[in-house]
Amino acid sequence: MTTLLGLLALAEGGEHAVEVVTDPGGFVGVLADFAWLIPVVPLLATFAIVLVGKRLPLKGWELAEGAIGFVAIYAVALLIANWVTPMAVEHHIEISRIGSLPGLGDLVLEWGWVVDGLSIMMFTVVGVVGFFVFTYAKGYMEGDVRFTFFFASFSLFAGGMLVLVIAPNLIQLIVGWELVGVASYLLIGHWWEDHDNNAAAIKAFITNKIADVGLFVGVIILGITVGSFRITDVLDAVARHDSALAAVAFWAGLGLFIGAMGKSAQMPFHVWLPDAMAGPTPVSSLMHAATMVTAGVYLVGRMFPLYQTGGMADDVKTIIILAGGATLLLTGLIALVQDDIKKVLAYSTLSQLGYMTAAMGAGAYTAGLFHLFTHAFFKGLLFLAAGSVIHGVHSNNMSDMGGLRRFMPSTYKTFLIGSVALAGIFPLSGFWSKDEILASLSNDASHGGGAAATLVLVLAILGAFITAFYMTRAVYLTFFGEYRGDGHPHESPRVMTYPLWGLAALAAVAGFVNIPGVYTPFTEWLASRIHVMGDHHAGGLNWALALIGTAVALAGIAAGTRLFRRDAATQAERDRFRIPVLYPLLEHKYYFDDLYLNGIVGPIKGPIARFVVWTNQVVIDGVVNAFGAAARFASGYVYGWVDQRGIDLAINVVAAGAGEAGGVVRKAQTGKVQQYAGALFAGAVLLVVGFLIFS
Amino acid sequence: MIVNQFLVLGALLFSIGVYGVLVRRNAVLVLLSIELMLAAVNINLVAFGAYVDDAVAAGQVFALFVITVAAAEVGIGLAIVVLIFRNRSSANVDELDLMKW
Numbered sequence: 001m002t003t004l005l006g007l008l009a010l011a012e013g014g015e016h017a018v019e020v021v022t023d024p025g026g027f028v029g030v031l032a033d034f035a036w037l038i039p040v041v042p043l044l045a046t047f048a049i050v051l052v053g054k055r056l057p058l059k060g061w062e063l064a065e066g067a068i069g070f071v072a073i074y075a076v077a078l079l080i081a082n083w084v085t086p087m088a089v090e091h092h093i094e095i096s097r098i099g100s101l102p103g104l105g106d107l108v109l110e111w112g113w114v115v116d117g118l119s120i121m122m123f124t125v126v127g128v129v130g131f132f133v134f135t136y137a138k139g140y141m142e143g144d145v146r147f148t149f150f151f152a153s154f155s156l157f158a159g160g161m162l163v164l165v166i167a168p169n170l171i172q173l174i175v176g177w178e179l180v181g182v183a184s185y186l187l188i189g190h191w192w193e194d195h196d197n198n199a200a201a202i203k204a205f206i207t208n209k210i211a212d213v214g215l216f217v218g219v220i221i222l223g224i225t226v227g228s229f230r231i232t233d234v235l236d237a238v239a240r241h242d243s244a245l246a247a248v249a250f251w252a253g254l255g256l257f258i259g260a261m262g263k264s265a266q267m268p269f270h271v272w273l274p275d276a277m278a279g280p281t282p283v284s285s286l287m288h289a290a291t292m293v294t295a296g297v298y299l300v301g302r303m304f305p306l307y308q309t310g311g312m313a314d315d316v317k318t319i320i321i322l323a324g325g326a327t328l329l330l331t332g333l334i335a336l337v338q339d340d341i342k343k344v345l346a347y348s349t350l351s352q353l354g355y356m357t358a359a360m361g362a363g364a365y366t367a368g369l370f371h372l373f374t375h376a377f378f379k380g381l382l383f384l385a386a387g388s389v390i391h392g393v394h395s396n397n398m399s400d401m402g403g404l405r406r407f408m409p410s411t412y413k414t415f416l417i418g419s420v421a422l423a424g425i426f427p428l429s430g431f432w433s434k435d436e437i438l439a440s441l442s443n444d445a446s447h448g449g450g451a452a453a454t455l456v457l458v459l460a461i462l463g464a465f466i467t468a469f470y471m472t473r474a475v476y477l478t479f480f481g482e483y484r485g486d487g488h489p490h491e492s493p494r495v496m497t498y499p500l501w502g503l504a505a506l507a508a509v510a511g512f513v514n515i516p517g518v519y520t521p522f523t524e525w526l527a528s529r530i531h532v533m534g535d536h537h538a539g540g541l542n543w544a545l546a547l548i549g550t551a552v553a554l555a556g557i558a559a560g561t562r563l564f565r566r567d568a569a570t571q572a573e574r575d576r577f578r579i580p581v582l583y584p585l586l587e588h589k590y591y592f593d594d595l596y597l598n599g600i601v602g603p604i605k606g607p608i609a610r611f612v613v614w615t616n617q618v619v620i621d622g623v624v625n626a627f628g629a630a631a632r633f634a635s636g637y638v639y640g641w642v643d644q645r646g647i648d649l650a651i652n653v654v655a656a657g658a659g660e661a662g663g664v665v666r667k668a669q670t671g672k673v674q675q676y677a678g679a680l681f682a683g684a685v686l687l688v689v690g691f692l693i694f695s
Numbered sequence: 696m697i698v699n700q701f702l703v704l705g706a707l708l709f710s711i712g713v714y715g716v717l718v719r720r721n722a723v724l725v726l727l728s729i730e731l732m733l734a735a736v737n738i739n740l741v742a743f744g745a746y747v748d749d750a751v752a753a754g755q756v757f758a759l760f761v762i763t764v765a766a767a768e769v770g771i772g773l774a775i776v777v778l779i780f781r782n783r784s785s786a787n788v789d790e791l792d793l794m795k796w
Binding site for chain 2: 669670671672673674677678681
């Protein structure tokens with residue numbers, strides 16, 4: 001019945017709300033009430049690994065794996081429950097209350113958990129992809145010097161993301177946001193002995209911090225205007241067209257989106273993500289699939305009605321769609337010239353995040369999050385497969401690979417599945433989500449999105465070609481031709497290949513949960529929210545766009561095959577001459593890093609450094625030296641007068657007196673027995689005389 | 696019965712003993728003087744014992760104890776004197792000032 005209603009609603013292609021239960025009873029109710037365990041268990045695992053991990057037989061891996069396994073099972077149980085009965089449960093626990101601020105009322109800090117379609121979808125992605133990645137990481141990190149600490153940070157990474165996802169208020173969301181940030185810092189810099197890795201970790205952290213300023217500003221504006229940090233209260237205010245909120249909604253929405261651009265690496269905050277490849281490959285996999293870059297898209301999804309409702313922050317949508325469009329095309333182009341296999345995938349992630357953001361900007365909540373969902377599986381898979389290759393040949397560079405399909409059959413097949421899914425070939429998952437995004441963009445173009453949406457639609461179709469092209473290039477350079485590296489490549493152990501197959505299966509079938517117009521449980525999951533999302537989503541398969549998308553992707557594969565099938569390596573070399581203007585631009589990543597370093601960091605760093613040196617040398621050292629001199633003078637005085645002439649004199653006098661007295665008294669000790677006896681008798685006589693006189 | 700004579704004799708003997716202990720140089724003679732003092736005490740004990748005339752003759756019995764202890768004491772004392780004489784070829788108490796400061 002629900003499905004039928006859903007179909008009817010879908011047929012109209014407009015907004016529709018699912019009947020949600022806010023207090024499910026029975027077992028589902030218990031599940032929802034104990035959902036706070038989802039972030040708590042991985043965080044507890046982090047502490048347990050730090051405390052006792054090294055003493056355990058598997059060095060703490062078992063705790064991390066157990067925690068993420070728990071999350072995966074719990075999330076899937078919730079997913080099934082939500083499938084049967086759409087629910088949106090919220091719990092709040094007050095932690096502290098700052099009373100009666102002028103013009104603000106009470107500022108309440110709360111901790112809580114929200115279990116609705118969106119958060120359950122995210123739990124599932126984090127739990128399931130995380131479970132595969134944690135399993136794989138055991139093989140990949142085997143023998144690492146900081147194996148235990150790695151899994152502690154890894155667990156913190158997943159736990160932080162879950163805190164973020166489960167947050168029913170913006171303060172808790174910021175806590176999770178920063179936990180993810182700090183865990184990513186620890187993990188990117190895991191091999192900190194190499195200075196480059198340190199620099200990458202710091203770059204990721206600082207870039208995110210700069211974007212976080214936007215998030216904080218947005219959260220503060222919303223909290224102060226609405227008088228509550230609860231997301232439901234904010235969205236209630238949006239739903240009733242609160243005029244106070246409408247006045248500031250643009251800036252709040254823009255601030256939140258700038259925060260999202262940092263975490264989801266949209267231009268111009270994308271520079272940290274390729275450098276984050278310095279971390280171990282499982283980190284890249286989890287970061288790109290489930291735990292970090294999805295946070296920004298998730299935030300926009302969580303606050304979606306704010307951007308969607310007329311009169312609120314809907315002007316920001318144009319910015320969102322343009323940021324997404326620029327990111328998806330420009331970063332996709334950079335992926336064409338990368339030699340490092342992980343960087344190809346990193347730029348591909350940037351490009352796919354661009355798709356998600358563009359979909360959000362087009363007002364397509366479901367499409368953006370659906371791409372997040374499918375992308376998590378195939379990008380997680382591609383990173384793990386790339387990690388398997390790196391594990392086998394001990395190099396990140398595709399110029400050291402080639403011909404690996406004979407040596408690493410499992411890795412080859414799973415990488416191929418991931419690539420085809422990413423390229424968007426029917427019927428793998430990427431096809432469904434990318435098509436949904438294209439359909440949403442086209443819908444927006446004809447429903448008020450205007451020129452921006454049309455432009456981004458064209459960019460997205462171009463991007464599909466580029467995606468297919470660079471993945472074909474990566475496959476040929478890595479797995480075909482002759483082996484160009486040193487040593488003997490070998491297939492990875494089963495602890496690594498089994499997760500590959502698991503994710504490959506999911507990457508192949510994940511798209512079937514949302515076939516437009518036919519079978520759309522995913523749309524229903526995501527619609528089970530307290531507020532109506534006001535989502536544009538396709539009522540049926542847009543045949544024209546699906547055909548164009550597939551044709552373009554096939555063209556990309558064909559072009560890639562044509563160029564790279566024979567002597568792939570030399571072909572890649574010749575790229576440099578083939579694209580004279582574009583190539584240097586791409587190779588230098590559009591000079592973004594140079595711009596930031598020389599244009600922003602440099603001019604600020606110099607004067608600040610000089611000022612700091614001056615402060616240190618003159619002000620702080622002056623104070624310290626003055627104190628030192630004063631202390632020397634005071635101590636000299638104390639030593640000379642108080643100690644030497646005061647205390648020592650008294651002590652010497654007492655000692656000398658005691659010595660003199662001793663010299664006098666000791667004469668009595670003659671050693672002559674008869675003198676002692678005489679004294680004894682004299683004493684006795686004296687006593688007798690005394691008695692006689694006084695008695 | 697009159698005890699005065701005995702008490703005078705005891706006092707005289709004790710005084711001679713004290714004199715000997717304080718004045719004589721020879722350790723043997725010092726020991727002998729101590730015996731004199733003990734003998735004076737014994738005379739007093741026996742005299743008072745007879746004077747009181749109690750049923751258990753406590754004074755006389757106590758005198759016997761004193762004689763016994765005195766014999767033991769003079770035995771140890773003479774042994775010490777002999778050893779000192781052997782070590783230092785002298786039994787002169789003036790020269791025995793090892794316990795000096």
